[in-house]
Amino acid sequence: MIKLMKQLKPFKLAIAAVLILVFLQSMGDLYLPTLMSDIVDKGIVQGDRSYIWRIGGFMLLVAAGGAVCSIIASYLSAKVAAGFGKNTRSRMFNHVENFTLHEFDKLGTASLITRTTNDITQVQTVLTMMLRMMIGAPMMMIGGIIMAISEDAKLSLIFVVVIPLLVGAILFIGMKGLPLFKAIQVKLDKLNRVLREHLTGIRVIRSFNRISHENERFTEANKDLTDTAIKVNKIMAGLMPLMMLVMNFSMIAILYFGGIRIGDGDLQVGSLMAFIQYAMQIMFSLIMVSMMFVLIPRASASALRINEVLDMQPEITDPTAGQLQSTATATHKDGRSSMHGFVEFDNVSFSYPGAEQPALTGISFSAKPGEITAIIGGTGSGKSTLLSMIPRFYDVSEGAVRVDGVDVREMTQEELRNKIGYIPQKAVLFTGTINENIRYGKEEATEEEIIHAAKIAQAYDFVSAMKDGFNSEISQGGGNVSGGQKQRLSIARALVRKPEIYLFDDSFSALDFKTDAKLRAALKGETTESTVVIVAQRVSTVMDADRIIVLDEGQIAGMGTHRELMDNSEVYREIVSSQLSEEEIA
Incomplete structure (x- = not known):
């Protein structure tokens, strides 16, 4: 995957713009709960309507600015991913054109088609999400933790238990899913091969009354792919309920211990509301990361298959400049000047x-x-x-x-x-x-x-x-x-x-x-x-x-x-x- 990312050099300006925009959006999102806390503690509690209107209007501006940054970042990240997909497909197609018949036989036509289309699309999809989530999610999580600690350091100790649990669950499920995603791509090759043979050989199949046999071959390949897909989706499906369960118990713990601290006079209501917002941002950042872990294993498997093609060197290559000989000056063994077409x-x-x-x-x-x-x-x-x-x-x-x-x-x-x-x-x-x-x-x-x-x-x-x-x-x-x-x-x-x-x-x-x-x-x-x-x-x-x-x-x-x-x-x-x-x- 990292090897393929080197192909992003032509888009470095667009990527830099995405990073800046995602950073600005994240800063805006992190600032909003603090403004809401101020409205509750200073505006509503003290009955200062002008303060509520002033801070509320500022919140709208921050939210609008974050939305604009988000839209532009989404557009640029989609453009970068689409350009990467286009360039990689072209590079792969041009590289495959240089293959000898031996390399074609080694990889197989069906597999080359799958790698040039499906595998590159998998990497392209993940790249779009990575440009937004893999940068935005860590920013939101780290920023959320800092802001939550600034609101109430003692209440933030809840995250010491919650975050390792969530990270451990994500890693465990990701490691279980990666081998299965690799298997899915191989089985997709097999399904494509069976389908291609069926379509190109339809006359032979019909003339020998082998339609039922071909149906069995296709059903077997299709079932094999489906069973593997169901198995991996079952593993991945367990991630979201687990995340939501931990998140809901975290909310219960925050409300319980936060209520105690408000009763003791150590925490204000607005600060608790801001703390809950920061906790939600931290949790959702981890959920975004978990979504990436659902897609990254499959994209990694696809990236390996793409690199396998790109790394394969054709057996037949053009001679170097020193070895090159022109037919215009060539002579035969007996000294005769060359005839055209000899x-x-x-x-x-x-x-x-x-x-x-x-x-x-x-x-x-x-x-x-x-x-x-x-x-x-x-x-x-x-x-x-x-x-x-x-x-x-x-x-x-x-x-x-x-x-x-x-x-x-x-x-x-x-x-x-x-x-x-x-x-x-x-x-x-x-x-x-x-x-x-x-x-x-x-x-x-x-x-x-x-x-x-x-x-x-x-x-x-x-x-x-x-x-x-x-x-x-x-x-x-x-x-x-x-x-x-x-x-x-x-x-x-x-x-x-x-x-x-x-x-x-x-x-x-x-x-x-x-x-x-x-x-x-x-x-x-x-x-x-x-x-x-x-x-x-x-x-x-x-x-x-x-x-x-x-x-x-x-x-x-x-x-x-x-x-x-x-x-x-x-x-x-x-x-x-x-x-x-x-x-x-x-």
């Missing part, structure tokens, strides 16, 4: 964290501009993993991946990815128009460039047939277009960028054979100056490639043209024979 794998090996076997071993090949390099292999052979090495979604364990003669680890991620047009295995579209989705690849793209990219990607016909054409809305996740349409729009998004390197990660799988053939034919004319790397399952997609790389269990089992591999690669022949008839092979 990709080279040099004895690359890679293992996923915790995996027993490497996903890739000893991969070496090069892909040149104007050529199509295809990668084919069985499921789990490492095709997509190999492709992920180029945009540096993962870093190699051994060897090097070079783009334009420069190791990708010696380039900034922005410079590297500006050269790449990536089409993922699972097509991803964003909420917005088709125009906006294609322009995602190049913000400044003109209408002509968007239309041209759509035509090459074989998307123009179905987009034109839609009611609003390129201004048609895409729903969340692209739910209102088919799988093939999503893939074609994803390809158009990469084409409009006109990158040096195209990476197609099984991006033709949802297309029919006719559309697949037309798209590949159109791509040939569009990518003559770019390097094209295609991962595919279909033999028909890779047959015409300039170079086909056959992967088997993370190793290269063959490399060459279709005809060369048919002659010398058994693995490739098995793949071909499993997909094509003898007539097609011939």
